[in-house]
Each structure stands twice: as C-alpha cells, then as structure tokens.
Ligand SMILES: NC(=O)C1=CN([C@@H]2O[C@H](COP(=O)(O)OP(=O)(O)OC[C@H]3O[C@@H](n4cnc5c(N)ncnc54)[C@H](OP(=O)(O)O)[C@@H]3O)[C@@H](O)[C@H]2O)C=CC1
C-alpha cells in the first residue's frame with residue numbers, strides 16, 4: 001500500500017498493530033511513523049520495529065494519510081486539539097478507544113473530518129487480532145478498504161453499525177483479559193495438583209486456542225462441541241456440573257455487561 005500510516009501513541013495497542021503490519025508486509029516500515037512521550041518508548045520502538053518515531057505529534061499529523069489515535073481515551077481531546085489544524089482534510093483518522101464516538105471525534109476536530117471508529121485487540125501482535133470498524137459518512141469506500149487491508153494484515157475484521165460498537169470491547173477488545181484470567185486459573189489449579197507451571201500454561205493455552213478454532217472452523221454449535229467432550233460417567237461432565245454450580249456462565253455475562261455499561265458511559269461522555 002502506498003500510504004503513509006501514523007500512530008499517535010505507541011504503547012501496547014499501537015505496537016501490537018505496527019508489529020502485525022510490518023510482519024505481514026502490508027506496509028513497509030519506512031511508510032510507518034509514530035509518536036510517544038518517553039525516550040524509553042521512542043528508543044525501544046525505533047530499535048524493535050525500524051519505524052520513524054519521535055514526540056512530534058504535529059509533524060506526524062501533517063505527514064500521515066491514515067492516522068491512528070493510539071493514546072488513552074482521556075488524552076484524545078488534548079491530542080486532537082494539538083493536531084486539528086495540522087492534518088490534511090483528506091487524512092483518515094482512526095480512533096481505537098472504547099466509548100469515543102464518531103460524533104465526539106468530529107466535534108473535537110471542529111470540521112467534517114474523515115473518521116473510522118475502531119476497536120482492535122492486542123492479539124494483533126501475533127497476527128490473531130480481531131478489529132471492528134465503523135466509518136463516518138465522510139470516509140469513502142476506497143479509504144475504508146485501505147484501513148481494512150491494514151487491520152486484516154494482523155487478524156480478522158468486521159464493519160458494523162455504530163450503535164453496536166459499545167458491545168465490542170466485551171466481545172473482542174477487552175475479552176483477551178478475561179481469557180488470560182481463565183488460563184491463569186486453569187494453570188493455578190494444575191500447579192495445585194503438582195503439575196509444572198510452564199507445561200500447564202502450554203496445555204491450557206493450546207486447549208483454549210484449539211477450542212476457539214473448533215468453534216470457528218467446525219460449523220458446530222459450542223453446546224454440541226461441549227457435549228462431544230463429555231463422556232457419560234466420565235470426568236468432563238463432573239467439571240461441567242461444578243462450573244455450572246459456581247456460576248461460570250452467569251459470571252461471564254456479568255463481566256461482559258459491566259464492560260458494555262462502562263463503554264456506554266464513556267460514549268455519553270460520563
Ligand atoms: N490495550 C488494549 O488491549 C487495547 C487498547 N485499546 C485502546 O488503545 C489506546 C491505547 O491503549 P494502550 O496501548 O493500552 O495504552 P498505552 O499506555 O500502552 O499506550 C499509550 C501510548 O500513548 C503515548 N502517549 C501518551 N500521551 C501522548 C501524547 N500526548 N502524545 C503522543 N503520545 C502519547 C504513550 O507514550 P509513552 O509510551 O512514551 O508513555 C504510549 O506510547 C486506548 O485508547 C485504549 O482504549 C483498544 C483495544 C485494546
């Protein structure tokens with residue numbers, strides 16, 4: 001792709017996306033630029049990914065065709081104020097924060113800026129990301145296709161209506177954190193039973209990845225796949241019964257609801 005891609009902010013999420021893009025070769029490293037605050041990040045990112053990184057947000061905004069805002073949500077207003085008079089009118093701004101609406105971004109820029117509201121996730125770092133996008137009315141089909149090509153270079157992508165965006169963190173943006181908790185709990189249990197921790201992480205993680213792949217690729221309902229594992233009178237059904245008793249599904253639904261409620265609060269500016 002012959003576009004200049006900018007990342008304003010280059011922490012966990014920015015680096016995950018840059019690493020994925022560079023590895024996939026969709027955009028060469030010399031067409032990617034970024035900014036950060038600390039010398040620590042600037043030095044690390046320059047060395048690790050071979051991209052141009054400084055602390056100059058204005059210059060980055062002037063030079064980017066597609067500009068990802070990859071700072072924490074509470075810094076969005078501040079950085080938009082800093083760059084709003086610098087970006088070209090046809091630059092496509094991509095937001096990645098939960099609860100930052102298309103309207104809020106347009107209002108902060110103060111003109112009909114091209115915006116794609118998105119929600120990526122950190123598994124982008126290993127090419128297994130899930131990104132969800134929602135463009136505003138000023139983004140052309142070709143511009144959306146360019147951004148899709150970028151995010152699809154490090155995982156899967158979906159375009160959805162903005163009214164659904166607040167649910168996405170619970171499903172794919174934040175949910176890696178919940179899955180890591182699940183893997184950690186599985187591992188702790190195995191360690192309690194005398195199993196070595198490093199091997200336990202491997203077994204648990206491979207099982208989680210394999211189960212996810214089965215849901216994605218077998219075409220079977222997750223309930224059917226669960227039934228296929230439960231031998232009558234065997235060991236799995238005892239675990240399933242114990243997990244039901246301790247409210248696994250209900251806990252997950254409560255966690256997801258808390259996540260979505262917070263995203264809705266942020267979308268309303270609370
Ligand atoms: N972490 C995740 O799993 C996900 C995060 N997101 C979203 O991604 C965004 C970034 O989160 P995350 O990467 O986790 O956060 P990090 O804290 O890891 O990264 C933030 C980056 O912004 C830089 N920064 C801070 N202030 C400025 C500024 N004024 N100008 C330029 N750069 C600045 C920081 O620089 P320095 O490193 O020098 O301090 C850092 O590189 C958030 O909006 C979050 O909601 C979305 C999906 C998943």
Ligand SMILES: O=C(O)[C@@H]1CCC=N1
Nearest residue numbers: 097098169173174175
């Ligand atoms: O916790 C957050 O707000 C960000 C968005 C999704 C994952 N991390």
